[in-house]
Amino acid sequence: MSLFNVYPLFEVTPVRAKDAFIYDDKGKEYLDLYGGHAVISIGHSHPEYVKNISEQVAKIGFYSNSIQNPIQSELAKKLTHLSNCKDYELFLCNSGAEANENALKLASFHNKKKKIIAFKNSFHGRTSAAVAATDNAKIIAPINAQQEVEILELGDLINLEKALSKNDVCAVIIECIQGVGGLDESTSNFYEGIDKLCKKYNTCFIADEVQSGFGRTGDFFAFQKYNITPDIISIAKGMGNGFPVGGILIHPNIKASFGLLGTTFGGNHLASIACLTVLNVLEKDSLMDNAKYISKYFIDQANEVHQIKNIKGRGLMLGLEFDFPIAQLRKKLIYDYQIFTGSAKNQNLLRILPPLTIKKEHINQFFNALNSALNDLNY
Numbered sequence: 543m544s545l546f547n548v549y550p551l552f553e554v555t556p557v558r559a560k561d562a563f564i565y566d567d568k569g570k571e572y573l574d575l576y577g578g579h580a581v582i583s584i585g586h587s588h589p590e591y592v593k594n595i596s597e598q599v600a601k602i603g604f605y606s607n608s609i610q611n612p613i614q615s616e617l618a619k620k621l622t623h624l625s626n627c628k629d630y631e632l633f634l635c636n637s638g639a640e641a642n643e644n645a646l647k648l649a650s651f652h653n654k655k656k657k658i659i660a661f662k663n664s665f666h667g668r669t670s671a672a673v674a675a676t677d678n679a680k681i682i683a684p685i686n687a688q689q690e691v692e693i694l695e696l697g698d699l700i701n702l703e704k705a706l707s708k709n710d711v712c713a714v715i716i717e718c719i720q721g722v723g724g725l726d727e728s729t730s731n732f733y734e735g736i737d738k739l740c741k742k743y744n745t746c747f748i749a750d751e752v753q754s755g756f757g758r759t760g761d762f763f764a765f766q767k768y769n770i771t772p773d774i775i776s777i778a779k780g781m782g783n784g785f786p787v788g789g790i791l792i793h794p795n796i797k798a799s800f801g802l803l804g805t806t807f808g809g810n811h812l813a814s815i816a817c818l819t820v821l822n823v824l825e826k827d828s829l830m831d832n833a834k835y836i837s838k839y840f841i842d843q844a845n846e847v848h849q850i851k852n853i854k855g856r857g858l859m860l861g862l863e864f865d866f867p868i869a870q871l872r873k874k875l876i877y878d879y880q881i882f883t884g885s886a887k888n889q890n891l892l893r894i895l896p897p898l899t900i901k902k903e904h905i906n907q908f909f910n911a912l913n914s915a916l917n918d919l920n921y
């Protein structure tokens with residue numbers, strides 16, 4: 543059987559990884575400034591992570607959500623402490639799309655409405671409602687297109703109020719800093735405006751923190767820069783440092799009842815220990831402070847490169863915008879300089895999503911390579 547061919551692949555076969563480095567089957571070392579798409583938060587194969595998951599699987603790796611699982615409760619407690627989202631409750635699932643799917647479904651259960659408002663260049667995942675709320679017609683199948691979704695421009699509070707006042711919108715979903723779309727972020731006036739309008743019209747405000755959460759921006763959640771209280775916060779990616787896990791944080795104004803949501807695998811023993819370990823390491827090793835510190839250093843270096851026209855994002859969720867498509871540059875960085883970076887819907891944007899453990903020496907390595915690669919390509 544061959545594999546269903548949906549991914550364009552680089553000719554690299556990683557077989558092992560350590561902190562910010564990946565090693566291929568020929569022993570070649572690559573610097574990972576992509577984190578497998580913003581997933582690696584505490585570094586590849588962190589010793590505490592390896593130890594805790596190994597010990598846990600030797601004891602019990604999985605049982606369904608019909609039994610007591612104290613690791614989930616410990617995880618919820620630690621998450622409250624680090625995120626400072628004090629009153630929220632936690633529902634665990636397996637991925638970012640699933641987190642958003644549950645968030646949208648819960649919003650609709652809660653206020654009995656069914657339309658979704660999302661924003662231009664959004665990406666919320668590939669499941670039913672999540673993909674319908676994603677601004678990319680190519681990945682929306684007819685079965686998804688039956689969802690009622692309106693896509694607005696970032697910053698457009700006037701049309702947002704017009705839509706909400708019709709009283710049929712269950713949720714407004716937004717990435718505070720867009721990921722795949724290209725690192726765009728609107729103003730505090732806009733995010734605070736959404737918060738107010740959602741409260742006024744009994745609509746749920748969903749903050750999609752799948753990519754920007756878990757310390758990536760230097761704050762636990764990107765939305766915390768603003769004075770807003772989302773009804774639901776969706777999480778995944780950095781949460782498990784590679785272990786597939788997602789979840790939603792739910793404000794107490796939304797009430798739980800048996801059977802409202804459910805999952806077989808979500809929050810299993812292995813997923814929970816992976817996530818708990820990520821939180822412990824984030825705190826112990828002050829990785830959010832590191833994200834802020836290295837971000838500043840990175841931006842200072844980027845300002846010295848004249849081909850870079852714009853620096854976008856926050857913390858270690860960054861984008862370098864050029865006035866040419868970056869596909870060739872990205873390939874050159876991988877094949878000739880052994881550095882992984884990311885792309886975006888905006889074809890001129892090189893995305894930087896390293897482990898939060900990254901150090902100045904790695905940033906220096908990147909900028910030396912970037913300058914040489916730009917020179918090689920005559921940019």
Ligand SMILES: Cc1ncc(COP(=O)(O)O)c(C=O)c1O
Pocket residue numbers: 579637638639640642665666667668717721722750751752753754778779
């Ligand atoms: C902001 C955002 N939401 C949701 C998702 C979907 O997550 P997953 O691929 O885990 O389903 C992604 C993935 O890139 C994302 O960046």
